[in-house]
Structures are given as C-alpha cells and as structure tokens.
Amino acid sequence: AQSVSQHNHHVILSEAASLELGCNYSYGGTVNLFWYVQYPGQHLQLLLKYFSGDPLVKGIKGFEAEFIKSKFSFNLRKPSVQWSDTAEYFCAVNYYNQGGKLIFGQGTELSVKP
Amino acid sequence: KAGVTQTPRYLIKTRGQQVTLSCSPISGHRSVSWYQQTPGQGLQFLFEYFSETQRNKGNFPGRFSGRQFSNSRSEMNVSTLELGDSALYLCATSTDSSNEQFFGPGTRLTVL
Numbered sequence: 263a264q265s266v267s268q269h270n271h272h273v274i275l276s277e278a279a280s281l282e283l284g285c286n287y288s289y290g291g292t293v294n295l296f297w298y299v300q301y302p303g304q305h306l307q308l309l310l311k312y313f314s315g316d317p318l319v320k321g322i323k324g325f326e327a328e329f330i331k332s333k334f335s336f337n338l339r340k341p342s343v344q345w346s347d348t349a350e351y352f353c354a355v356n357y358y359n360q361g362g363k364l365i366f367g368q369g370t371e372l373s374v375k376p
Numbered sequence: 377k378a379g380v381t382q383t384p385r386y387l388i389k390t391r392g393q394q395v396t397l398s399c400s401p402i403s404g405h406r407s408v409s410w411y412q413q414t415p416g417q418g419l420q421f422l423f424e425y426f427s428e429t430q431r432n433k434g435n436f437p438g439r440f441s442g443r444q445f446s447n448s449r450s451e452m453n454v455s456t457l458e459l460g461d462s463a464l465y466l467c468a469t470s471t472d473s474s475n476e477q478f479f480g481p482g483t484r485l486t487v488l
Contacts, residue, residue, distance in 0.1 A: 361432040
C-alpha cells in the first residue's frame with residue numbers, strides 16, 4: 263500500500279539550531295512531493311513542492327528539501343530555526359495517476375524554545 | 377484573491393444525524409479534494425471532484441459522500457453520524473489535480 267512515513271513525531275530545538283525532518287514514501291512510480299506546515303490555530307500552508315528537475319528545492323521562510331529518488335526520501339531542512347517556526351509539519355505525496363489524492367505522513371510537531 | 381472558504385466552521389451533531397459541509401474554491405480552481413484530520417489517524421483523503429465528477433475516492437464507508445456543482449463549489453455529506461466521525465474536515469482546491477493544493481480552514485465537527 264502507498265504510504266508516507268515521517269521519522270519524528272515531536273522535535274524540540276533551541277533557536278538557531280539546525281533542523282532536518284525525515285520523510286520517506288513507499289515505492290509507487292512517479293511522484294509529486296510536498297511539505298505543508300500548520301501553525302497553531304491556522305490552516306495548512308504549502309512550504310515547498312517538488313514536481314521534477316533539480317532535486318534540491320527551496321521554499322518559503324528559508325526552508326529547503328532534497329528529493330533522493332534512490333532512497334524514496336524528501337527530507338526538510340532549515341539551517342537556523344526561529345521560535346516562529348513552532349508548528350506541525352506534514353510531508354505529502356501525490357502519486358502519478360492518482361489525481362489530486364495526497365497521502366500524508368503522520369506529521370512532526372516542532373517546538374522551538376526561545 | 378480570496379482563499380478557500382469552508383462553512384460552517386464549527387458544527388455539533390448527535391449520533392445518527394446527518395451533516396453537510398460546504399467548500400468554495402479559489403476562483404479558477406476546478407479540483408476540490410476533501411480530507412479528514414484526527415489526532416489518531418492524521419490526515420486522510422476522502423475524495424476528489426473535478427468538473428463535477430468524482431475522480432478519486434479514499435477508503436471511507438458509503439456514509440461519506442460528496443458532490444461538486446457547476447461553479448466548482450463542493451459539498452460533502454456524512455449520514456448516520458458516529459462518534460468516530462468527530463474530526464476536522466479539510467477542503468483543498470487546485471487548478472488541476474496534480475498541482476499545488478490550497479487548503480481551507482476546515483470545519484470542526486463534533487459528534488455527541
């Protein structure tokens with residue numbers, strides 16, 4: 263079955279620390295990949311996306327992600343987190359021929375201590 | 377440009393009742409997908425509509441249904457509500473299926 267796995271359920275960091283959130287998806291052919299963020303009390307917002315081309319993609323607010331096809335991974339990174347990055351982060355995959363269906367990971371709650 | 381709107385934002389129902397939720401997409405968006413978000417199961421895909429046709433369906437019982445109108449607005453209906461249907465129901469819209477999806481604020485359904 264198609265699935266997405268996020269490695270960490272809850273991550274706690276101090277401001278200025280570096281962040282890497284893992285995401286792996288099950289093999290299923292051509293994929294589009296996304297990272298969404300949900301700030302407290304707000305709706306899901308797109309951080310970045312990968313459709314094709316350069317496997318290193320840059321998103322909003324200094325986030326970036328690298329698609330490694332051989333590892334079925336799409337890890338999210340940020341060199342220096344801020345308190346305002348406290349939120350829940352979701353990795354999502356759209357498989358080719360599945361229309362608009364997104365399969366989400368379980369989410370990673372990030373808490374940044376000031 | 378107005379975002380995705382969902383109504384109502386909050387809803388309280390009792391077991392056995394039915395409920396209808398509404399989603400108005402961003403202008404020009406023809407694809408509307410619905411998701412259920414719960415603490416235990418996370419975000420799960422319900423179904424997708426495009427040009428008034430259901431394109432894809434998740435693994436939910438037949439009590440969950442939806443439709444899309446000619447102006448791309450979509451509704452989802454849940455009949456014979458169960459306690460486990462308590463969740464945040466999210467609508468996401470896009471210009472076409474595989475493009476970036478924009479999420480609405482959700483409808484928080486509580487079943488008592």
